Amino acid sequence: MRIGLYPGTFDPVTNGHLDIIGRAVKLVDRLVIGVAVNIGKGPLFTLDERVEMVRRETAHLTKIAEIEVRPFDSLLMHFAREVEAQMIVRGLRAVADFEYEFQMTAMNQQLDREIETVFLMADPRHQAIASRLVKEIAALGGDVHKFVPPGVAEQLLGKLAK
Numbered sequence: 001m002r003i004g005l006y007p008g009t010f011d012p013v014t015n016g017h018l019d020i021i022g023r024a025v026k027l028v029d030r031l032v033i034g035v036a037v038n039i040g041k042g043p044l045f046t047l048d049e050r051v052e053m054v055r056r057e058t059a060h061l062t063k064i065a066e067i068e069v070r071p072f073d074s075l076l077m078h079f080a081r082e083v084e085a086q087m088i089v090r091g092l093r094a095v096a097d098f099e100y101e102f103q104m105t106a107m108n109q110q111l112d113r114e115i116e117t118v119f120l121m122a123d124p125r126h127q128a129i130a131s132r133l134v135k136e137i138a139a140l141g142g143d144v145h146k147f148v149p150p151g152v153a154e155q156l157l158g159k160l161a162k
Contacts, residue, residue: 005085016126037073
């Protein structure tokens, strides 16, 4: 069984994330979507909210591959071993992403050479989307509906209204 791991903070999950997930499920039999605790990023949504959001927005993809959404707060490579992943899936939007991911991949290979990192280029329609920017646009009263699914937009606007 080919098992892939797609890690992220998903605060919130965007159309860019969902594009990568939709393509990743075509490469594996089982995709584990690891939702990172990542307190350092100061997430707007709680861990439980982010996990549920990703589950809801990926439910339709379970016809293609088995999907498991679960939180993690450990070193990525430890989590990858725990879920028995043979590959880590990462999305690339721009050159800046590549530089960061290049370093991370090199470090991850030093930790475990058996787990490959696979990069999927972001669809051009989603290259500019970043969760941080989506939250900023929403906070300043902008329309985020073209960047996130409708349920996520509603949840984001509700969270910011509190």
